[in-house]
Amino acid sequence: MRSDEDTIVALATAPGRAAVAIIRVSGAGASAVGAILGFPLPKPRVPAVRKLRQNDVELDQALILFFKGPGSYTGEDLVELQIHGGRAVYDSVVSALIETPGYRYAEPGEFTRRAVLAGRLDLTEAEAINDLVNAETEAQRDLAMMQLGGSLREVFDAWSAKLTAIRAHLEAYIDFPDEDIPDDVLEKLGGDLSELIQSMKDFSADGRRGERLRNGMRIAVVGPPNAGKSSFVNWLAERDVAIVSPKVGTTRDVVEVHLDLGGYPVTVADTAGLRDGGDVIEAEGMRRARAWAGDADLRVLVIEARNADLVDPEVFGALEGDLVLLNKIDLGESGDRRGSRVNGWPWRTQAMSLVSGAGLTEAMKWITDVARDRMEVSRRPVLSRSRHRAALDASVCDLEVARRELALAREPEIVAEVMRQAADSLGRVTGRIDVEDLLDVVFRDFCIGK
Ligand SMILES: Nc1nc2c(ncn2[C@@H]2O[C@H](COP(=O)(O)OP(=O)(O)OP(=O)(O)O)[C@@H](O)[C@H]2O)c(=O)[nH]1
Numbered sequence: 001m002r003s004d005e006d007t008i009v010a011l012a013t014a015p016g017r018a019a020v021a022i023i024r025v026s027g028a029g030a031s032a033v034g035a036i037l038g039f040p041l042p043k044p045r046v047p048a049v050r051k052l053r054q055n056d057v058e059l060d061q062a063l064i065l066f067f068k069g070p071g072s073y074t075g076e077d078l079v080e081l082q083i084h085g086g087r088a089v090y091d092s093v094v095s096a097l098i099e100t101p102g103y104r105y106a107e108p109g110e111f112t113r114r115a116v117l118a119g120r121l122d123l124t125e126a127e128a129i130n131d132l133v134n135a136e137t138e139a140q141r142d143l144a145m146m147q148l149g150g151s152l153r154e155v156f157d158a159w160s161a162k163l164t165a166i167r168a169h170l171e172a173y174i175d176f177p178d179e180d181i182p183d184d185v186l187e188k189l190g191g192d193l194s195e196l197i198q199s200m201k202d203f204s205a206d207g208r209r210g211e212r213l214r215n216g217m218r219i220a221v222v223g224p225p226n227a228g229k230s231s232f233v234n235w236l237a238e239r240d241v242a243i244v245s246p247k248v249g250t251t252r253d254v255v256e257v258h259l260d261l262g263g264y265p266v267t268v269a270d271t272a273g274l275r276d277g278g279d280v281i282e283a284e285g286m287r288r289a290r291a292w293a294g295d296a297d298l299r300v301l302v303i304e305a306r307n308a309d310l311v312d313p314e315v316f317g318a319l320e321g322d323l324v325l326l327n328k329i330d331l332g333e334s335g336d337r338r339g340s341r342v343n344g345w346p347w348r349t350q351a352m353s354l355v356s357g358a359g360l361t362e363a364m365k366w367i368t369d370v371a372r373d374r375m376e377v378s379r380r381p382v383l384s385r386s387r388h389r390a391a392l393d394a395s396v397c398d399l400e401v402a403r404r405e406l407a408l409a410r411e412p413e414i415v416a417e418v419m420r421q422a423a424d425s426l427g428r429v430t431g432r433i434d435v436e437d438l439l440d441v442v443f444r445d446f447c448i449g450k
């Protein structure tokens, strides 16, 4: 059984061969590491080199760091052993430690979980640590760093404080009806409440940029067969991710590539060309293409420029804000470009050629601009997970009920109860409420050693 009393041990660095590997030990028994591995524990926060031994066998020579609780990451006594990064080395040291009674291997995210329980971090900051470790692009790193600095916690804490003040006034009104409380007190509370609701709603209306930035934006490359979709995806990815051939219906599966476009994470999907007919396999490919494109944040339609006047982008699922690329201009364009139907399209279009290279930089810039437009968080705190949004929406919903009841001047006790629920929803985001329940949800996607 897992117990928060155990001393936990884990490899904090990625397994594999490396110059250095770090083993973390945290818990009430952490300072016994020296006795277990036969070396004198250095003074807190003073690094020292020590030989590690088990039964007179020298296991390694390591740099030891000791942090005394509560001034450590976890809030408990914590020892970090910087050993040589070979499998046999870290296996031997970890085994020696977890054989000790009261010691065990840590579960995923358990170090950070203890930091939260000790009040060293709130839940949004703990989530930011995981996001920072997983960040693949600059913008994702910026978002995680901002949240780690407590920016999101501050927003929720400020709302909680305002709500507490409103609730306190209402409770006073309920508890002391005969006292000298001004008549307009309910009106004033209603005004404060409306202001609070508005500020929460404004924050929520962010186009889900934070969530999109954390997860990456999904871009589908769609269009008729043979238009050059796979060629374009390969060019974007700078490698041969998809097969290109003059045969119609080459691509069948959805081929996804993860790219960093100007610091923003995107997943680009190459899809099967859409047309009538085709065999069973091609038909299944087209079904998958439509499904992926329908869920995507942006569709990039690739068609041959010389056929542009014959194509209706809506047939390929193009929506407002999508892009149309007119490819193969080296083979000519359709009719008189000025008289072309393309000019009246509501979609942005770009003529290009993967053979001559014309228009490619412009096409890439467009896609990058859209990615930035939809994911930029401009150094302000944002909701980065659906968990935050769900709690915020639930809280707003309760507060709107409270405001309506307050305006009708009915049972103030009911209003007070609904407001308590709203406050609990806010508290769940930072972990001030029901921490135990939430910890499992939040730490589920952590890896061991964090
Ligand atoms: N001339 C010319 N040929 C091109 C251009 N872009 C792609 N092609 C060629 O067009 C053919 C089809 O390219 P693909 O990238 O496989 O096209 P696709 O849209 O993925 O085709 P499907 O997977 O069958 O739907 C290949 O022979 C490419 O070399 C271009 O700009 N100009």
Ligand SMILES: [Mg+2]
Pocket: 229, 230, 231, 242, 243, 244, 250, 251, 270, 271, 272, 273
């Ligand atoms: Mg293809």
